[in-house]
Amino acid sequence: MPHGGAADYAASMSFSPRARVHLQNIVANWRTIASLVSQSEAGAVVKANAYGHGVAPVARALHAAGCKTFFVAYVDEGVELRNAIGAEATILAFNGAEPGDADLIRTHQITPVLNALPAIREWLKLSDTPSYAVHVDTGMNRLGVRMEDVPELEDLTASGPPVHVMSHLVDSDDRSRAINAEQLARFKDAASHFPHAHTSFANTGGCFMGQDYGFDIVRPGIGLYGGGPPLPxxxxxKPGMTLEAPILTVQSVQPGETVGYGATYTFDTPRTLATVALGYGDGFLRAAGNKGIASLGGIVCPIVGRVSMDLITIDVTQAADLAMPGAFAQFIGAEILLEEQARRAGTVGYELVTGLGHRVRRIYD
Known part of the structure; x- marks a missing residue:
């Protein structure tokens, strides 16, 4: 039975938006992506609260399924993750650490990814130096030791080499671009200077490019949650979550009337509208006004007018028999795919899910 009926109204007990997080789907996506690079270990990127899905439940589900290596951005995220999944996993923090973080790093067994020669020099000055990883910049020009500095990096770390060497693809969304192969060649060169280190290069899009990009460990992120570049x-x-919002009111409007702040949408025919409890205060993008869509029972209902802080109005004329106060409209899920909704708002799935705030109740199944 599709969501959106009276049973949903009775069960909701609250006129607030909710995200049904599908842990089994996330695990299934992890396994699907892993199958594309089967000679590599499949890790999981769970930074930014597992891309808005909830780091503790997501990481526990992945760990129970066999995932042993996790990636976060910040050391504090690593501490939270360690407390959630226990000692039997490797955790790497992309944004590195300062020497002052060393005790925290040791206590929680986090491997910081160091991104510049000065940071590595300072880290190596520590007594009982904690294990660390190194990011090599193969073309992103964002973080990482530059390729021309790799020989110096090799000399600097000779007595205490990194346990992990990684880089990051510039445009794995477009598998046809020559820069992917250029970066691959650069990373192979850089990694050859550290033969005993684990190597990691592929994000979700990199996994879609096959085993050549897999190296020792792959780092799927957005793909775990049902988003990312075009699929092979x-x-x-499968969708990692279903984002739904309850209808508060239903009303009819006539030609010539407008809806919402700024009167940005004028009706030219009689329409039926539903106003739902979701807005940019919940992290749903204001840019989706007059562009995004919702679904009631599989029937597409356009967003009309601006997205406001707490409310969105949708045109439910084609789904009028399903539109009633308390029924839930879907904004992300099997009926409204994450990247399709993001595209309509002029963004990417990453921004849409990571921005969902605490007012959106997470329900795990």
């Missing part, structure tokens, strides 16, 4: 032929990912 024959591959299907």
């Amino acid at each position: 032929d024959g591959i299907e990912l």
Whole structure:
């Protein structure tokens, strides 16, 4: 039975938006992506609260399924993750650490990814130097030791080499771009200077490019949650969450009337509207006004007017028999795919899910 009926109204007990987080789907996506690079270990990127899905439940589900290596951005995220999943996993923090973090790093067994020669020099001055990883910049020009500095890096770390060497693809969204192969060649060169280190290069899009990009460990992120670049032929990912919002009111409007702040949408025919409890105060993008869509029972209902802080109005004319106060409209899920909604708002799935705030109740199944 599709969501959106009277039973949903009775069960909701609250006129607030909710995200049904599908842990089994996330695990299934992890396994699907892993199958594309089967000679590599499949890690999981769970930074930014597991891309808005909830780091503790997501990481526990992945760990129970066999995932042993996790990636976060900040040391504090690593501490939270360690407390959630226990000692039997490797955790790497992309944004590195300062020497003052060393005790925290040791206590919680976090591997910081160091991104510049000065940071590495300072880290190596520590007594009982904690294990660390190194990011090599193969073309992103964002973080990492530059390629021309790799020989110096090798000399600097000779007595205390990194346990992990990684880089990051510039445009794995477009698998046809020559820069992918150029970066691959650079990373192979850089990694050859550290033969005993684990190597990692592929994000979700990199995994879609096959085993050549896999190295020792792959780092799928957005793909775990059902988003990311176009899928390879024959591959299907499932939604990591279903974002739903309850209808508060239903009303009819006539030609010439407008809706919402700024009167940005004028009706030219009689329409039925539903106002739902979701807005940019919940992290749903204001840019989706007059562009985004919702679904009631699989029927597409356009967003009309601006997205306001707490409310969105949708045109439910084609789904009028399903539109009633308390029924839930879907904004992300099997009926409204994450990247399709993001595209309509002029952004990417990453921003849409990571921005969802605490007012959106997470329900785990």
